[in-house]
Amino acid sequence: MSAPCVPMTAHVGAEECLDGECDDYLDEDGEPLGIDTCTHLDTEQACETHSTVDGNRILHTARWPCTTTDTTEETSR
Ligand SMILES: [Zn+2]
Numbered sequence: 001m002s003a004p005c006v007p008m009t010a011h012v013g014a015e016e017c018l019d020g021e022c023d024d025y026l027d028e029d030g031e032p033l034g035i036d037t038c039t040h041l042d043t044e045q046a047c048e049t050h051s052t053v054d055g056n057r058i059l060h061t062a063r064w065p066c067t068t069t070d071t072t073e074e075t076s077r
């Protein structure tokens with residue numbers, strides 16, 4: 001049984017940007033802008049099935065199109 005690959009949009013960038021702690025999240029007066037992602041972050045397509053995600057942090061990103069052909073590495077079963 002093989003899990004189908006599912007595309008997702010992953011954010012990649014510096015840790016402070018992923019954590020929402022860089023200057024881009026604040027305006028000139030230091031007030032939070034309430035944005036989700038700063039301009040430093042790139043987005044890339046990744047395979048959700050074969051990426052390792054811990055909460056909203058991506059530990060391992062499987063690039064899309066996914067080249068992982070089978071699920072023999074999967075240990076969740
Ligand atoms: Zn995949």
Ligand SMILES: [Zn+2]
Nearest residue numbers: 017022038040
């Ligand atoms: Zn940033």
